[in-house]
Amino acid sequence: MSFSDSILAGLSLVANFESFLSLFIGVAVGTVAGAIPGMSATMAVALALPFTFSMTPITGILLLLGVYKGGIFGGSIPAILIKTPGTPASSATILDGYPLAEKGQAGKALGMALWASCTADLISNLSLILFAGWLASFALSFGPPEFFALILFSLTIIAGVSGESLLRGALSALLGLLLATIGLDLIYGTNRFTFGNPNMMGGLNFIAVLIGLFAIPEIIAMVWDPKAHEGKTRRLGEDRVTFQDYKSSFRSIVRGSFIGVFLGSIPGIGAAPSAFLSYSEARRKSKNKANFGHGEVEGVAAAEAGNNGVAGATLIPLLALGVPGDVITAIILGAFMVHGLQPGPMMFVMNSDIIYGLFVGLIVSSVFLFLIGSVAIKGFKYVAEIPRGVLFPGVMVLCIYGVFAVNNNLFDVGVMFAMGWVGYFMARFDVPTAPFLIAFVLGPLLEDSFRQSMLMSGSSPAVLFRGPICWFFWGLTCITVFAIIRSGARAARQSKKTEFVRQTP
Amino acid sequence: MKRVLRKILGAAALGVTATAAFADYPERPINMVIPYGAGGATDISARSISAPLGEAVGKPLVMVNITGAGGATGSVTIQNASADGYKMLFARVGSHSVSPAMKAALPYTLDDFRFVTVYEINPVACAVTPASGITSMEALVAKAKEGGVSYSSSGVGSLPHLAAVMVMDEFGVENPLQSVTHIPQKGGGGAATAVLNGTVTFLCTNSSSLAGFVANGQLVPLLVTTAEPVVGFDAPTSVDLGKPELQKLVGWTGIAGPDDLPDDVAAKWGVWMQAATDDPKFRDTMETRGSVIDLMSPQEADAFIQGQYDSFRALVDKLGMRIEG
Amino acid sequence: MNVRSNQMKLGIGAVVTAVFLLTVAIPFWVSSPTNVPNIVLAPTFWPQILAAVTGVTGVGLMVFSSRRRAVTSTSGLEAEEKGAAIFRMIGLAAIMGLALLAMPRLGLVWTAMLVFAALAFLVRTRHPGIVLICAVAVPLILYGFFAHVAGVAIPQGHFVRLP
Numbered sequence: 001m002s003f004s005d006s007i008l009a010g011l012s013l014v015a016n017f018e019s020f021l022s023l024f025i026g027v028a029v030g031t032v033a034g035a036i037p038g039m040s041a042t043m044a045v046a047l048a049l050p051f052t053f054s055m056t057p058i059t060g061i062l063l064l065l066g067v068y069k070g071g072i073f074g075g076s077i078p079a080i081l082i083k084t085p086g087t088p089a090s091s092a093t094i095l096d097g098y099p100l101a102e103k104g105q106a107g108k109a110l111g112m113a114l115w116a117s118c119t120a121d122l123i124s125n126l127s128l129i130l131f132a133g134w135l136a137s138f139a140l141s142f143g144p145p146e147f148f149a150l151i152l153f154s155l156t157i158i159a160g161v162s163g164e165s166l167l168r169g170a171l172s173a174l175l176g177l178l179l180a181t182i183g184l185d186l187i188y189g190t191n192r193f194t195f196g197n198p199n200m201m202g203g204l205n206f207i208a209v210l211i212g213l214f215a216i217p218e219i220i221a222m223v224w225d226p227k228a229h230e231g232k233t234r235r236l237g238e239d240r241v242t243f244q245d246y247k248s249s250f251r252s253i254v255r256g257s258f259i260g261v262f263l264g265s266i267p268g269i270g271a272a273p274s275a276f277l278s279y280s281e282a283r284r285k286s287k288n289k290a291n292f293g294h295g296e297v298e299g300v301a302a303a304e305a306g307n308n309g310v311a312g313a314t315l316i317p318l319l320a321l322g323v324p325g326d327v328i329t330a331i332i333l334g335a336f337m338v339h340g341l342q343p344g345p346m347m348f349v350m351n352s353d354i355i356y357g358l359f360v361g362l363i364v365s366s367v368f369l370f371l372i373g374s375v376a377i378k379g380f381k382y383v384a385e386i387p388r389g390v391l392f393p394g395v396m397v398l399c400i401y402g403v404f405a406v407n408n409n410l411f412d413v414g415v416m417f418a419m420g421w422v423g424y425f426m427a428r429f430d431v432p433t434a435p436f437l438i439a440f441v442l443g444p445l446l447e448d449s450f451r452q453s454m455l456m457s458g459s460s461p462a463v464l465f466r467g468p469i470c471w472f473f474w475g476l477t478c479i480t481v482f483a484i485i486r487s488g489a490r491a492a493r494q495s496k497k498t499e500f501v502r503q504t505p
Numbered sequence: 506m507k508r509v510l511r512k513i514l515g516a517a518a519l520g521v522t523a524t525a526a527f528a529d530y531p532e533r534p535i536n537m538v539i540p541y542g543a544g545g546a547t548d549i550s551a552r553s554i555s556a557p558l559g560e561a562v563g564k565p566l567v568m569v570n571i572t573g574a575g576g577a578t579g580s581v582t583i584q585n586a587s588a589d590g591y592k593m594l595f596a597r598v599g600s601h602s603v604s605p606a607m608k609a610a611l612p613y614t615l616d617d618f619r620f621v622t623v624y625e626i627n628p629v630a631c632a633v634t635p636a637s638g639i640t641s642m643e644a645l646v647a648k649a650k651e652g653g654v655s656y657s658s659s660g661v662g663s664l665p666h667l668a669a670v671m672v673m674d675e676f677g678v679e680n681p682l683q684s685v686t687h688i689p690q691k692g693g694g695g696a697a698t699a700v701l702n703g704t705v706t707f708l709c710t711n712s713s714s715l716a717g718f719v720a721n722g723q724l725v726p727l728l729v730t731t732a733e734p735v736v737g738f739d740a741p742t743s744v745d746l747g748k749p750e751l752q753k754l755v756g757w758t759g760i761a762g763p764d765d766l767p768d769d770v771a772a773k774w775g776v777w778m779q780a781a782t783d784d785p786k787f788r789d790t791m792e793t794r795g796s797v798i799d800l801m802s803p804q805e806a807d808a809f810i811q812g813q814y815d816s817f818r819a820l821v822d823k824l825g826m827r828i829e830g
Numbered sequence: 831m832n833v834r835s836n837q838m839k840l841g842i843g844a845v846v847t848a849v850f851l852l853t854v855a856i857p858f859w860v861s862s863p864t865n866v867p868n869i870v871l872a873p874t875f876w877p878q879i880l881a882a883v884t885g886v887t888g889v890g891l892m893v894f895s896s897r898r899r900a901v902t903s904t905s906g907l908e909a910e911e912k913g914a915a916i917f918r919m920i921g922l923a924a925i926m927g928l929a930l931l932a933m934p935r936l937g938l939v940w941t942a943m944l945v946f947a948a949l950a951f952l953v954r955t956r957h958p959g960i961v962l963i964c965a966v967a968v969p970l971i972l973y974g975f976f977a978h979v980a981g982v983a984i985p986q987g988h989f990v991r992l993p
Contacts (some may be wrong), residue, residue: 057550083839132947141702143703165837189660189828192860192873223952224915331543340793342721344717344721345723387956389953390950392953393964393965394946397946400938404984416739417926421924569982828863
């Protein structure tokens, strides 16, 4: 069967009202669920799963994929409007999205998030269709040593989001790395900093830390100085994203999409690191470097492209190998199995109509995402106009519910409060919070892959340089670190010069 | 005023629970704690039974995933729950026989729970990749004795961890803790990936987690631990290989409450579970995944879990793999 | 407060943390089996590296703080307002602490209502009417959504249960 035959067979399977309807409902439900902090895309997909049992396989799986894609985009809405990421993947969107909202340009930020998301989604889906086989075999060559080299390289993102002082960024990252060691040790199963508390044995919940670090400090700052915000009423205004904005961010969007595709096809990394990597790459390449972090629309575009680029690509290991890369694809794998389908190489032979039907559905989902996203932005924009004295207590209550719902554990609410104070004092001392978050995500991956590599080789470090993929990432790491040191030295010289000029009028 | 009101309300609430005893149980939705994440074997089993079980109970069952620490975080919430039957736990082999046998610092023991049933048994299978060139247990064991063999698991104190050690020990590999390397992964998906990409040599886990890879020809099964062959697994059983002791090595899912759960509540669960496991759709879903539906009474469940725990504990003590701290 | 003294404080804080971790926290609160074949595999290895790097970073912060220009940052508050602000912060901490205690006993919904109202009046909201309505409505709507649509077991208190 040729490629076009397969597509036609797939089309005949999808081209019915129910499939498109379920996809549409999926995207809509996902967008709304993603927009509620704590209702992550994962939860939404898990909730939708039982409904798919009674559907035909293709309709059911399209529903789940719709929820997934909608959820990843939906997360950017509260990230921009109330600095509370709806899903972990949208935490990088906060960095520039929230400052834009503060400036009264929430409409622009949301619009750009949508455009970037849809573009990245499309690129990701096309990559899935065209390169699934190739990327899957590539993903399988990622053992612990390759993982270690990749994560080490990813940690250099920290330099990109540290703001003016690299040392303070490093301090923030170290704090994140240290807090990430709480819990049971992976290799020996012993306790680390758990104080015998069973709630801490599983480690600090990521979403609790995330919301605590970003949303709660805003509330604390308002309590510290309620009047500072009183006069300001934020307006969504008529400020929309223009085609000009889109065009000037296009390179970042495409770059971010491919970063997403690449990281998404490797099981076990997820969307948040991809968004951060895309963001820091965009910042590094951009002309408006200095404006990043202060409301640069290209930053929103890059972050959203990075996390939506993952959405199609995580299906690559799932469909081609039967390996779920994250919890969401694990649930989707469950849906396949309930219908008696076994994703893997054989599925491309035995159920190629279903595979190509999914591909057709995925392409359509990008269009649906754009339509539903546009409506959602219009609906949610009024959030920006609520007076702060009412909005912030509401955000607090929403965060409490959301953080509880993630793991049904009140302890996590306590973690969120505690992290709120940590985040607030970090801001007071001009310590950036983004490095903390990246380190908190990547730290355990780095440590685990390092120790797994050591177990593989019998503690010989040579294994860390075992193949071309390792060499590639080690090379990239060295180049990046060198560039960071050089630009740091240059900045130091520059500031000295200006100081000198100032002192000698 | 407020305080008085609260007192009255509190007294009223207490009165209701006291007088009604458990004749009217359940009067409100029951929270069912799943101590593992969405998409895992426990989660799928729990959600599959929730529909027929909810019908039998007559009140909604709220599925609550509380993940962390290999099932310990969720299990502790039941250990500390009041024994009113409104908070029950899906107990699993990892959290309720492997972990208690291996971890000295676990915040609970088997005595903290009252098992009302075990309803599902999963055969365990061991598998390798075709690329490894290993086609039989004999070949794997021979290679293990030479050294350089490793296995993955979904974490320390999980079923795949203990399963691999137990299989190696049964097949006469001396000192399996040193001669065979354990490379733990985070979660079941990671454990399977590690075999597929050649990070480790083999993996022993629930046949349901391996079925897809076996059907696709990505993995070769070497052994199933049950006495009966497993559909889709072209591999000898533990009986074929003359290792009947390995029949103890199976996964299971059951339902438990706190240890002081009243008898009439436990009795009601027995009736409900009978109805739920008779549901043809549920049986069908679970059996296509390779599970065996086998409903046990509370006494049978206790004996079964204790028996498995004892044999795991004996192995752990013999090899000195208990984790202190 | 200025940037220089801030950075100095951060540096000192980091060094103190590092010393504390290396001498007290890691030896006592990270348990490591005795039979670890190689030091790099021990559970204490990674925390020790992190602690050491934290110490180095702290020293770096202290060194570079002396070279930086002193800039007075604007905290935005007059001296007499500062007292009230600190008072409000203590209030907020108390709200959070009490909320954590109240949630398992009163239930999440009732606690959330109290938190909403308390927080709004702590910042002396100019819309007391709207706040009171929202304080009751928002937690109830969220409860309806999470409990009945999303199927989350929102904790109910010992006193008044919601359907």
